[in-house]
Amino acid sequence: MWTDLTHLDISVLDKIIRTVVVYLALIVLLRLAGKRDLAQLNSFDLIVILLLSNVVQNAVIGPDNSLIGGLIGAAVLIAANAVIVRFLRRRSSDRVRDIIEGHTTILAKDGRWDPKALREEGVRQSDMEAALRRQNAYKVDDVDQVKLEPGGTIVVYLRPELESATRADVRRLEAKLDLLLGG
Template sequence: MWTDLMHLDISVLDKVIRTVVVYLALIVLLRVAGKRDLAQLNSFDLIVVLLLSNVVQNAVIGPDNSLLGGLIGATVLIAANAFLVRVVRPHAKIAAFMEGTTTVLARGGKWIPEALRHEGVRQTDMEAALRRQNAYKITDVDQVKLEPGGTIVVDLRSELESATKADIARLEAKLDRLLAG
């Protein structure tokens, strides 16, 4: 039994190369697919993501189904990801190439149809995102951005933003000066 668990049917180097190549290929495929797939998974996207792991499984493990082979593959995946996050990603140009850049989807209270189309997002989905961020209609918004990681950022028009403690302190100080003067 122990031999079955620990015997590798392919070399460790073969396992490492397979894992890294599949990992990098998936990064490229997800980059080509666009930011929407990361931010707004619909049921079809979820099915693709779930099936994707099964589709690439044999490419990663090859003919090896051993416990040791699986642990080597998992270790290589985690190490490759840690390398990318800590070493490659901090470099702005490389990160922009791998992840993309911020896309402005709306500006000045109006949607930018070309940007929505380019990112593959529907206006109705974006309107739902507005409501989640306390904007009830596009005219309430100064700008809507889709970040490289798929996060939707909504900037309200300044007059609709909530007051901060600093705003209140400034108003109190101004009122005190008016009353004293």
């Protein structure tokens, strides 16, 4: 029993190389698929991600089904991710970061959708309208700008007159009112 759990059917170096190559290949494939797939998953995207993990499993583990082999693969995957994320944050140029992560895309400006940007990013206008509602905009006319960030996050900037007041805004108005009223 212990032999089945601990005996590696392939070398540690082979396991490391397999894991890193599959990881890098998935980065490229997901980057080519677009930003939407990373953060705004719909049912179809979720199914693809789940199946993708099963499809590449054998490429990562090879003929090795041992516990130790699985733990080595997991450790290498986490380490490779940590190294790449830290490299991108600290040492890479904007150009390298744009190639690997992408760049911010403006999907709407001044209350109008940019059909070309929506098409290039592979997002549907109806999905974006749902994202607007989640961020307190009811229609595209309400927004100054809608951005799709490299990680797939949708950021909505309301027109200034539609933005909610903060407590600091209210305090400033109260202070001005006190000055005007002599209080």
